[in-house]
Structures are given as C-alpha cells and as structure tokens.
Amino acid sequence: MPGLIAKQPNGLYCRISTVVEAPTHHDMTKEELEYYLINTRSLDINLVTLDDWLAFYEVDFSEAIKQLGSACSTFEETREWLVEVGYQHADVFMKKIAYRWDEWEEEE
Structure with missing residues (x-):
C-alpha cells in the first residue's frame, strides 16, 4: 500500500x-x-486485529502530511483539507511546503 494511514x-x-x-x-x-x-488486502483479521495493525503501521499525522504536494491537488485544496480535519497549524505548514506548488507551476 503506497500510502500512509494516520x-x-x-x-x-x-x-x-x-x-x-x-x-x-x-x-x-x-x-x-x-x-x-x-x-485492499492490507489487513487479514484472522491474523491480526486492527488495533495491532495500527500499533505497527499507523503514522503520526504531522509526519504523514509531509507527503502532501502538487501532484494531484492544488495548494488551496490541500490547505482547505487540513483545516477541515482540524489541523491547527495549517497555514504555517502550508507556507513551509509552498515551494512544491511553485516549482510545479513553473514547469507548465
């Protein structure tokens, strides 16, 4: 599963x-x-409980969002999502990663 659960x-x-x-x-x-x-065949409940799976694979939200970028969403869509899910530092975080969108826009 090329993704992070948080x-x-x-x-x-x-x-x-x-x-x-x-x-x-x-x-x-x-x-x-x-x-x-x-x-998605990432969990077999016959072998492990969801809580055990989460204890091993769950990633802290602040680490998971470091993967956000311009490949599939706009800067504003990403910021809005962070605000919707209650991330308190959305604006500060987005300023830190804004370069990801700037570089993408320059390539077009």
Whole structure:
C-alpha cells in the first residue's frame, strides 16, 4: 500500500498517498478504516486485529502530511483539507511546503 494511514486531529482516519501526494481517503471511522484495509488486502483479521495493525503501521499525522504536494491537488485544496480535519497549524505548514506548488507551476 503506497500510502500512509494516520489519525486526523478530529479523531478520524485518513490515507495519504505517497504517489499522488494527496489524501485519497479521509474522515474514516475505525470501522471504515478496517473495511478499507480488508478490501485492499492490507489487513487479514484472522491474523491480526486492527488495533495491532495500527500499533505497527499507523503514522503520526504531522509526519504523514509531509507527503502532501502538487501532484494531484492544488495548494488551496490541500490547505482547505487540513483545516477541515482540524489541523491547527495549517497555514504555517502550508507556507513551509509552498515551494512544491511553485516549482510545479513553473514547469507548465
């Protein structure tokens, strides 16, 4: 699974793709996350519980969002998503990674 699972500041879960540099799933409850992981064959509940899986694979949200970039979403879309999920430092964080969008826009 080329992506990171993290708990959003609002207590729900997200998956941030390391390929498209954007959240592909967000605001998932624990049950929805389990369903997603089972369907993507990332979790076999016969071998491990979701809590055990999360203890091993879950990434801190502040680390997961470092994967965000311009490959699939605009600067504003990314910022809005961070605000929607309750990330308190969205504006400061986006200023730090703004260069990712500037470089992309220059290439076009």
